[in-house]
Amino acid sequence: MKVSLPKGTRDFLPAQSRKRKYLFSRIEQVFQRFGYVPIETPVLENLSTLMGKYGDEGDNLLFKVLNNGDFLAKADEQALIERNSNRVLPDIAKRGLRYDLTVPFARFVVMHQNEIYFPFKRYQIQPVWRADRPQRGRYQEFYQCDVDVVGSESLMYEAELIQIYDTVFHDLGIPVEIRVNNRKLLAGLAEAAGVPGKMMEMTVAIDKLDKIGRNGVLEEMVRKGIPEGNALQILNDIDLAWNELEDRLLTSQSGTLGVSELKQVWNYLDAITLHNPVVRDVRLARGLNYYTGCIFEITLATDKVQMGSLGGGGRYAELTGVFGMNDMPGVGISFGAERIYDVMDELELWPKDLDRQLDILILAMDEACLQAAFPLVSSLRAAGLRADLYPQPDKFKKQMKYADAVGTPWVAIMGPEELEDNQVTLKNMATGEQQRVSIREIPDKIH
């Protein structure tokens, strides 16, 4: 039987798994230090919760879960005959895998509004699923690490979240640039250029400036229905210096508000020390429709590795509006753990002692020694050591090979001679030196 894995999913070997746990725990520690509390939500959500929240494309990328039982018997017969998947879907699948952590969180807030306090600061580190075509840094199953605040409009939180980004990436040793923009400012830009209804099209196009260049952006804007003259105006405006842009946006109420919000965020930031550059970037778009205020994105500040954004987020005026709960603003950010992992791998940023899983391994020469070694390994563990015992008196060479393979720095050899003297032969695997020591000396000797 040929075994394989579903597309876009991965196994993690012990070495990888240790690195991932390290990464998650470092991120989590920062979240906790900033006063965020953990929550968890189910892998499965009702499709009614998920559908229509991520655009048409998002609906296609949602994993749907077939109903249990004889699901086809209950499906609309006409739709089945027409082989119309979209019409059959609601009849055969009522659940799906979560696509991100934000929408389930919004549902969570609505459902538990009487059990939590506001502003509610939560973090969540769980896998999400997207039926995307896999490629570099993109998987169908991947972890997101989200921090969000709901129930406050304070721009202090924008500054706080920027500081969280800065702290985490500094902790991990990854040089990044934190890019910040504001949706209101973008709306103002579109207004000032005379195309107030084309904010989305404009934004998506100018986001690609680095990738497809000025002419490419111009072409795309024209193709999306922005007259060439207005498009050229937009291209000029985004090159303006900040104070010039500010003047230009005075004509737009929304634009003025956007500028003012960014200024307030910067007032907070100016008073603290950050390790990574935070830049205002009018070209930053972000795909998600529900952002209404500040938006964030993390890009690598090194050309040693090519990688898409390592995280993103923003403010939504109505986080829970789609679930019928109004006036509940939220702001949050997400860390792309898989991409951060890949970057740390390529930049070799993992701590050296991560791959050590054991402090000492005991090898027994015969059955009697094995019996005597069992309480020994138990006492070493009780003393706080990561200790293990080879499970049978195999050929000694084979046991040593195992010791080498698991990477233990110390081996305690227990043979008939040692057993008689209540000792072990302690071997340093790196240097090859070994000496006879009494059992109670072991913990001191290997530190």
Next chain:
RNA sequence: GUGGAUGUAGCUCAGUUGGUUAGAGCGCUGGAUUGUGGUUCCAGAGGUCGCCGGUUCAAGCCCGGUCUUCCACCCCA
């Protein structure tokens, strides 16, 4: 969803214009070394050549389909 590559031993890969029995390195098992790994030497095991079909006297190699993985686009973390 669109485009381009890819698939041969457990892993990484070679395999000539189609031609007898498909190879290498690493890993694995055993031995040299009956209480010593990481170095060396010897031997051995291990393959439906992704899958289905076609062309041919003959297919790992050519053709069609399909699936996988990778890369890019769209979009995204």
